[in-house]
Amino acid sequence: MNSTSSNPAADPAASGSPSFRPLYQQIKALITKSLQAGEWKPGEMMPSEVELAGRFKVSQGTVRKAIDELAAENLVVRRQGKGTFVASHAEERAHFRFLRLRPDEGLPHHPENRFLEVKRIRAPAEVARLLDLKAGDAVVYIKRVQSFEGKPTILEELWLPGQLFKGLSAERLVEYKGPMYGLFETEFGTRMIRATEKIRAVAADAATADYLKVPEGTPLLCGERVSFTYGDKAVELRRGMYLTEQHHYQNELS
């Protein structure tokens, strides 16, 4: 396949792209668009490489390279002999991808959740800025405490665009088993695919100390996370206070 081919996607003039763009990148973009549109739902198998190659009129190798990158970005999961599947936060293996807080020894446990508040409010300026909304736009506000083995360890506040999370209620959150991100993608069609996190050390204020049952002034990890869905659209702001007396934040540098 080259630029003299009849394949429209490979023709820069037809694609409207002024500069050279590899075919497999264009295929990747098309597949991503289908993922975003929900053509194949999380957990489902997507069409085989051969089938996609036929649909896009390119070789299987080109589809392969496109899917390789999607797999590297955790958007899809390849399973030899079975097929390629849309990644899902509902799967066990995905649970710890965004959960970096680990007990000092042993394997991570699933925390017990206690929801303190779930309500719709108008976005404060700072929240609106980070979520790319207008100040005053509706957002869902969630406040919860997570405990490990009965010990309160995480105090977390979340802000979600109200537009995308209509009908999200405390009942629904409590009743859903598994990670919140699973609920978000299953019930609200919003899948988190990456996030940025800023971490600092702070002293517990009176209210936080009370929730975590520690003395005021106790040093806590403070993490601010902004999560993004397809198209680098910010869809979650999360501020967490982490008690790190028996836990630590684990990170791999490479």
Added chain:
Amino acid sequence: MNSTSSNPAADPAASGSPSFRPLYQQIKALITKSLQAGEWKPGEMMPSEVELAGRFKVSQGTVRKAIDELAAENLVVRRQGKGTFVASHAEERAHFRFLRLRPDEGLPHHPENRFLEVKRIRAPAEVARLLDLKAGDAVVYIKRVQSFEGKPTILEELWLPGQLFKGLSAERLVEYKGPMYGLFETEFGTRMIRATEKIRAVAADAATADYLKVPEGTPLLCGERVSFTYGDKAVELRRGMYLTEQHHYQNELS
């Protein structure tokens, strides 16, 4: 190339591997061995794909896939039209790979260094355990304070295997411009390729508070890093106390 080929690396019996192992993985291992042996030094260009394909008696595509993975692991850097180069910590672009502490606004600056101690000691049990040494083995101990714009921000302690870092002195550290990892790879032939980090929040003790010129009890980020070289061999333990009043630890989740 298939299992009936005359290529010894592709023959499981000849390679001594009982189970199936892709050819490109074997090639990757061979190239890694050459990197480890210093056949090509950091910053140097390594042989072209065609040349390596000839040497290993495989197709260029197979070498390509091997190098693709090495590039993904930051062991080498590809430059179109030029060649493939051995990655180096001495290069500007690598400076911030392991440096996650950022100023709250603006781009990261290079800190000013003040070395408080550089000496050879016997490894305490805990250090020996993490570096896979025997308690009492010689280690180089380094203690330093890093300041940004004159403000002390990081108090760091390092332990390095004495065996690998003979002749490392305060003078050499002070005189070397650029990141320590650059010095380590240039002068001591030890290249850090990945690390694990555990982070928690702690209160500054009297000594630390003094170094960082903050009140005792100030919340600090405490990071413990173990760095590894080729073959997943631990070669550095680093414990840092970070003042996060004007800085934060930045992380990308994906």
Added chain:
DNA sequence: TAGTGGTCTAGACCACTAT
């Protein structure tokens, strides 16, 4: 046995860099 992803090859051509 059929279908899927995974590996490997050989060859053509493109984009980029240096000379």
Added chain:
DNA sequence: TAGTGGTCTAGACCACTAA
């Protein structure tokens, strides 16, 4: 112009899964 990495193809065969 020559050499490098980057893209794309077509086809063969392997490993794994499920019916």
